[in-house]
Amino acid sequence: MGLTFLKAAFLTPGISVPRRAGSQTPGTGGVPRQSRRRKSVAIAYEAGQGGGAEPRARWEPPLWREQLQRIRRMRSSRDAPVDEMGVHRCYDSTAPPEVMRYQVLLALMLSSQTKDQVTSAAMLRLRRRGLTVDSVLQMDEESLGHIIYPVGFWRNKVKYIKQTTAILKQKYGGDIPSTVEELVQLPGVGPKMAHLAMHIAWDSVAGIAVDTHVHRISNRLQWVQKETKKPEETRVALEEWLPRDLWKEINWLLVGFGQQTCLPVNPRCSQCLNQDICPAAKRL
Numbered sequence: 001m002g003l004t005f006l007k008a009a010f011l012t013p014g015i016s017v018p019r020r021a022g023s024q025t026p027g028t029g030g031v032p033r034q035s036r037r038r039k040s041v042a043i044a045y046e047a048g049q050g051g052g053a054e055p056r057a058r059w060e061p062p063l064w065r066e067q068l069q070r071i072r073r074m075r076s077s078r079d080a081p082v083d084e085m086g087v088h089r090c091y092d093s094t095a096p097p098e099v100m101r102y103q104v105l106l107a108l109m110l111s112s113q114t115k116d117q118v119t120s121a122a123m124l125r126l127r128r129r130g131l132t133v134d135s136v137l138q139m140d141e142e143s144l145g146h147i148i149y150p151v152g153f154w155r156n157k158v159k160y161i162k163q164t165t166a167i168l169k170q171k172y173g174g175d176i177p178s179t180v181e182e183l184v185q186l187p188g189v190g191p192k193m194a195h196l197a198m199h200i201a202w203d204s205v206a207g208i209a210v211d212t213h214v215h216r217i218s219n220r221l222q223w224v225q226k227e228t229k230k231p232e233e234t235r236v237a238l239e240e241w242l243p244r245d246l247w248k249e250i251n252w253l254l255v256g257f258g259q260q261t262c263l264p265v266n267p268r269c270s271q272c273l274n275q276d277i278c279p280a281a282k283r284l
Contacts, residue, residue: 060241061223063277068246070273071257080256085120087111088200092127098175099132101201102168105176105183106131108193109161113152122148133174136165160188180206191232199248208242209251210235213258220262220280 061067091103106126111119125147129135136144145158164186168174176197177183183194195209208214210231218224224237242250261268269281 058241059225061221064221064223067221067274067277068253071253074261074273075253075256078256080259081116082252082255082259085116086252086255087119087196090120090123092131098173101176101197102133102165102174103127103131104201105164105186105189105193105197106136106161108196109157109164109188110148110151112157112188112190112193118151122151133165133169136161137169157188163187164189176201178202178204191235195235196251199251205244205248208235208238208247210238211251211255212264213262214238214251214254216264217254217258217262220267220278221274222279 087104087107090107091100093100095103103123107119107123110122123131129139129147141158141162144161145154148154148157148161151157167186168176177186178198180191180194180198183189183197184191189197191207192209192211195207198204198206199209210218212231215228215231215234218234218238219227223242224234226237228234228237238250239247258264261272267280269275269278272278272281275281
């Protein structure tokens with residue numbers, strides 16, 4: 001919406017307010033009087049409006065479309081660990097919706113700094129016990145720890161799971177929150193988990209889920225304008241330019257690509273279709 005620009009008149013003792021050209025002031029014989037101290041008012045223009053300002057083009061990586069298409073080709077077989085044992089495979093799809101959503105959240109909490117194979121096995125053991133909010137609340141911490149071991153940081157996760165489950169029972173009637181803002185307030189739930197919970201449990205895209213794979217690959221491909229140090233910085237940078245209809249897909253694509261080809265150490269550049277257009281491949 002455009003701005004309405006008004007010339008400002010400043011009233012100062014002893015100075016007449018300027019009148020429109022052609023108007024008369026009594027006692028001047030019809031000669032218009034002009035203020036000798038008329039001040040100009042600086043106008044701030046919105047981008048693309050007046051003042052010769054040009055609209056700023058949105059930044060995007062020059063080769064990202066071709067890079068993404070090649071990653072899709074490399075991921076077409078869908079045989080990475082995330083495809084076969086990811087969180088979307090860990091819950092009971094026949095359970096009531098609120099139980100299914102709770103299982104999704106628990107799988108995400110267990111998956112932090114843990115391989116998909118280990119998370120999947122732990123979830124299977126929990127589900128054999130009847131994995132619901134009530135069953136976890138009735139379970140003591142020692143028993144829960146024995147079941148989820150050896151997921152990464154399992155002792156901390158036992159405490160987080162018990163605390164979060166109690167909150168879900170008291171505040172959400174046994175279901176999980178339906179917003180990222182509420183999800184990240186739960187003990188042991190970070191932004192990546194919250195966005196994935198929205199994707200998988202609620203089928204809602206509120207943002208890009210960025211884990212270590214997405215963070216690493218986005219920097220290697222220079223899909224961020226400046227190098228980012230943390231996954232949350234990467235998420236913000238990606239959301240500034242990546243079309244929203246790709247936000248849900250990008251996590252699945254890059255996680256599997258990172259597990260199979262663009263490894264954290266010794267990436268398999270010789271097997272990568274992007275080798276000739278990847279900035280990092282030239283340095284590895």
